[in-house]
Amino acid sequence: MSSRSQAIADTLTRAIIDHRLVPGCKLGERELAEIFDVSRIVVRQALIRLADDGLAQIERNRGAFVAKPSMQEAMEIYDALTLVEQGVAAQLSDRLGPAGWAELRHHVERQRQAVADGNDALADVLGQEFHIVFVRLSRNKVMQEIHAQLVRRTTLLRSLISADFDYCNLLDDHSRVVDLLEKGRLKQAMDLIDTHHRSVVRGYIMDREVFPEMTPAEALAPYIGGKMDGVPTLVPSRKPEKISGNGDGAAHVHVHLPKQDRAPTSRASTKKTNRGLPT
Amino acid sequence: MSSRSQAIADTLTRAIIDHRLVPGCKLGERELAEIFDVSRIVVRQALIRLADDGLAQIERNRGAFVAKPSMQEAMEIYDALTLVEQGVAAQLSDRLGPAGWAELRHHVERQRQAVADGNDALADVLGQEFHIVFVRLSRNKVMQEIHAQLVRRTTLLRSLISADFDYCNLLDDHSRVVDLLEKGRLKQAMDLIDTHHRSVVRGYIMDREVFPEMTPAEALAPYIGGKMDGVPTLVPSRKPEKISGNGDGAAHVHVHLPKQDRAPTSRASTKKTNRGLPT
DNA sequence: ACCACAAGATTGGATATCAATCAATAAATT
DNA sequence: AATTTATTGATTGATATCCAATCTTGTGGT
Numbered sequence: 205m206s207s208r209s210q211a212i213a214d215t216l217t218r219a220i221i222d223h224r225l226v227p228g229c230k231l232g233e234r235e236l237a238e239i240f241d242v243s244r245i246v247v248r249q250a251l252i253r254l255a256d257d258g259l260a261q262i263e264r265n266r267g268a269f270v271a272k273p274s275m276q277e278a279m280e281i282y283d284a285l286t287l288v289e290q291g292v293a294a295q296l297s298d299r300l301g302p303a304g305w306a307e308l309r310h311h312v313e314r315q316r317q318a319v320a321d322g323n324d325a326l327a328d329v330l331g332q333e334f335h336i337v338f339v340r341l342s343r344n345k346v347m348q349e350i351h352a353q354l355v356r357r358t359t360l361l362r363s364l365i366s367a368d369f370d371y372c373n374l375l376d377d378h379s380r381v382v383d384l385l386e387k388g389r390l391k392q393a394m395d396l397i398d399t400h401h402r403s404v405v406r407g408y409i410m411d412r413e414v415f416p417e418m419t420p421a422e423a424l425a426p427y428i429g430g431k432m433d434g435v436p437t438l439v440p441s442r443k444p445e446k447i448s449g450n451g452d453g454a455a456h457v458h459v460h461l462p463k464q465d466r467a468p469t470s471r472a473s474t475k476k477t478n479r480g481l482p483t
Numbered sequence: 484m485s486s487r488s489q490a491i492a493d494t495l496t497r498a499i500i501d502h503r504l505v506p507g508c509k510l511g512e513r514e515l516a517e518i519f520d521v522s523r524i525v526v527r528q529a530l531i532r533l534a535d536d537g538l539a540q541i542e543r544n545r546g547a548f549v550a551k552p553s554m555q556e557a558m559e560i561y562d563a564l565t566l567v568e569q570g571v572a573a574q575l576s577d578r579l580g581p582a583g584w585a586e587l588r589h590h591v592e593r594q595r596q597a598v599a600d601g602n603d604a605l606a607d608v609l610g611q612e613f614h615i616v617f618v619r620l621s622r623n624k625v626m627q628e629i630h631a632q633l634v635r636r637t638t639l640l641r642s643l644i645s646a647d648f649d650y651c652n653l654l655d656d657h658s659r660v661v662d663l664l665e666k667g668r669l670k671q672a673m674d675l676i677d678t679h680h681r682s683v684v685r686g687y688i689m690d691r692e693v694f695p696e697m698t699p700a701e702a703l704a705p706y707i708g709g710k711m712d713g714v715p716t717l718v719p720s721r722k723p724e725k726i727s728g729n730g731d732g733a734a735h736v737h738v739h740l741p742k743q744d745r746a747p748t749s750r751a752s753t754k755k756t757n758r759g760l761p762t
Numbered sequence: 763a764c765c766a767c768a769a770g771a772t773t774g775g776a777t778a779t780c781a782a783t784c785a786a787t788a789a790a791t792t
Numbered sequence: 793a794a795t796t797t798a799t800t801g802a803t804t805g806a807t808a809t810c811c812a813a814t815c816t817t818g819t820g821g822t
Contacts, residue, residue: 252488257535277624344563346556346559347563350629
């Protein structure tokens with residue numbers, strides 16, 4: 205463990221990308237200091253790290269809040285993410301060896317299996333992870349860190365908006381990108397990456413008021429104390445009461461459609477309103 | 484001014500990219516606290532910001548040092564920079580209006596004029612700035628910040644290596660990139676961006692031992708107190724003794740060659756060993 | 763010359779304290 | 793009564809001091 209402030213920053217980051225701490229939520233120093241049982245200074249250092257990461261914003265003499273990006277900024281984040289992943293795609297199409305392609309295919313297959321098993325939670329995590337694995341294969345740690353930060357910020361965005369998109373097409377995109385890239389059809393792959401992210405952004409509606417808030421104490425409770433038990437990450441275990449306190453954890457219905465173009469205006473078929481899993 | 488720690492982080496960043504604080508230099512908390520006349524905690528917060536930015540590295544119970552990237556990391560930084568600028572180039576080729584192209588051309592022209600006047604210092608700064616302006620035209624603040632961070636890190640790298648490259652060809656690249664992009668020859672422009680950065684990295688030799696060190700107190704003296712007077716930035720004033728204490732500030736001789744290919748192996752014509760200006 | 767141990771220095775953090783600012787209430791005025 | 797003003801309280805930014813853990817150094821003994 206490097207420093208305590210780093211650990212706290214990690215926990216806060218976790219809570220934010222888990223949507224337990226929602227945008228606009230006040231992150232009071234004294235409150236967090238009590239929760240984590242550290243001094244205010246350590247909390248402040250953690251908040252500085254979060255702010256540098258774009259997940260929090262600090263207003264002078266007013267304190268820190270979970271970042272609440274504007275629609276403009278949301279678009280910019282997705283544009284940046286698209287740019288990075290397209291660039292990585294171009295590099296991979298040149299340099300990636302058979303083992304790399306195999307890893308990507310393996311990952312897609314795992315996700316497909318999870319979907320087939322109806323394990324939505326795992327499928328979601330794998331869907332997120334695909335992008336991380338994709339960039340990792342570039343073997344560029346600097347790029348990885350930039351990309352990971354962008355992914356964190358998109359994850360934050362998702363607790364600010366009500367997503368409404370075709371889940372299955374997004375899932376297939378991963379497989380198709382790998383196919384196109386391995387066949388050397390770089391241009392098409394890059395276009396698909398663009399479409400992939402646009403199809404996520406398109407469903408964003410940002411004027412929605414934020415969900416029932418949790419106080420930081422409630423939100424952070426699962427991460428404190430023992431060994432982070434009860435924190436649901438990529439464990440597919442289905443505890444009756446998982447993360448969210450609200451009961452809209454509607455069973456996701458995944459309908460597998462034949463690939464069809466997704467024109468910017470037509471969005472009227474097989475959409476599921478869901479939270480926390482557009483990848 | 485937001486917070487004091489941010490101001491100090493900015494000053495340290497400045498000193499690092501000015502090559503006054505060289506890689507490996509110890510950044511003691513107590514020492515910096517005295518220099519800036521603040522408490523150690525504020526210094527620590529500034530160092531955390533620097534570390535997040537990749538300009539410093541903090542080792543537990545050992546303190547902070549100016550980052551000393553490995554050759555591997557240097558390559559990764561340049562790869563990332565290339566990726567970002569290529570992506571921005573692709574966006575600009577679609578979306579940039581006449582005013583944007585004009586601004587780029589104006590900037591190139593200013594740099595050309597500076598070279599013609601023999602004002603190397605100004606030419607250097609403008610060369611650096613070109614990349615910043617280029618990315619700014621994408622109108623994506625998120626991307627701008629990522630790019631700016633990468634540029635800072637490349638600037639840091641330059642105090643770690645001895646560059647040895649053809650200065651004039653690098654200068655012309657900017658103009659050629661603009662030409663190619665405006666003509667819609669995106670592929671060639673992206674290749675040129677790649678070549679541009681590679682031609683910088685190629686000259687890097689990282690085993691060189693670091694220059695005569697300054698203590699942080701000496702290095703930071705010009706930034707402290709008054710209004711940063713005496714800090715040489717884009718002022719073309721030619722003080723006899725500029726930044727560096729070592730006397731190798733040889734007069735740069737800029738020979739304008741007809742464009743020629745720069746094969747990875749052939750580097751035997753019109754190269755000037757200089758410091759701090761490959762852009 | 764080499765290893766072990768003690769002394770010193772530095773970092774990471776805790777606590778207490780203070781000034782400045784913001785928020786919200788209570789009071790005063792129109 | 794409504795609005796404006798003043799007071800109070802809470803929170804942040806920052807300092808000083810203190811303490812424990814760890815790293816470095818230097819000395820001494822073998």
